[in-house]
Amino acid sequence: MDITELSKKILQADRRALARAITLVESARADHRAQADALLSELAKSDRQALRIGLSGTPGVGKSTFIEAFGMMLIEQGLRVAVLAVDPSSARSGGSILGDKTRMERLSRERAAFIRPSPSQSHLGGVARRTRDAVALCEAAGFDVVLIETVGVGQSETVVSELSDLFLLLLAPAGGDELQGVKRGIMEIADMILINKADGDLKATATRTCADYAGALRLLRKRPQDPEGFPKALTVSAIEAAGLDQAWEEIQALAGWRRENGFWDKNRAQQAQYWFAEEVRQALLSRLQTSWAKSRMADLSAQVAGGAQTPQDAARDMLLGLGVGDVDPSGAP
């Protein structure tokens, strides 16, 4: 594959080139990986920046419906929108959270939209790294907004917040006064909470739920990256496309404030550091996945079980074999 040619086409917003490039970054083959890295370095020279919006919520809350309606609204305003997903379960289920294209039927037909399902790798780290690459590719292709969807389970929200400028949490209206078991950690990374399905019979409940969350958000520690009044809770109806324009206004206000006050660049710089450390960690871990490493681990593990070696001595043997052995306590290699 000609990387210079591919890079040129991406910069010209060629969708097929973009799709091919994402397939390249998702490939596990070492030669593909090298090409992908070269492509990403080449494209990093372009200074295009999209607004990256992370979106999380439990299955059924209305993420797909919201993305379709919100995406259509942005397109009608002349913006170009890419939709990506982080879904570590998609490798197992074979499908993906974006597999339900039926709910994004209109958006998927739009030339100004680009929709890509989650990379089908089984562990979150792998999915997230490849999605981060896909975000960079979409950005180079000149998309104005990149929406990154994730299911609200476990660690995926935290990881998605490391690849977005802004993080939205979508919730359903709930009776009772319990806060739907939303973990404090998730509340703390949310920049905006959207209570969806504020329509019909659910409208009153949605308004109450929204007030509950607005109250809960006020109780959280004030974050330096927030202007007065943020993080905010709003009601929306994805089905009726209600409240979406207001949500977009708030998003732009928040993004604008962060740009002006240096938090935008600071966040991106910190994210680059996070992904640097993550690449190093993953590269070290991948050394344990070779067949040599696996069988050596098994041998040493048997020795440890039989008492022939202490765990520490066996670990030292293993690390020496991997070529990362004996770390000097002073930190020197």
Ligand SMILES: Nc1nc2c(ncn2[C@@H]2O[C@H](COP(=O)(O)OP(=O)(O)O)[C@@H](O)[C@H]2O)c(=O)[nH]1
């Ligand atoms: N009443 C109402 N139902 C909605 C709304 N948004 C989504 N739904 C319904 O909720 C269900 C799940 O929506 P979906 O977008 O697939 O949720 P996802 O699993 O989070 O992607 C579907 O039956 C939708 O029609 C809304 O704004 N109002």
Ligand SMILES: [Mg+2]
């Ligand atoms: Mg969905």
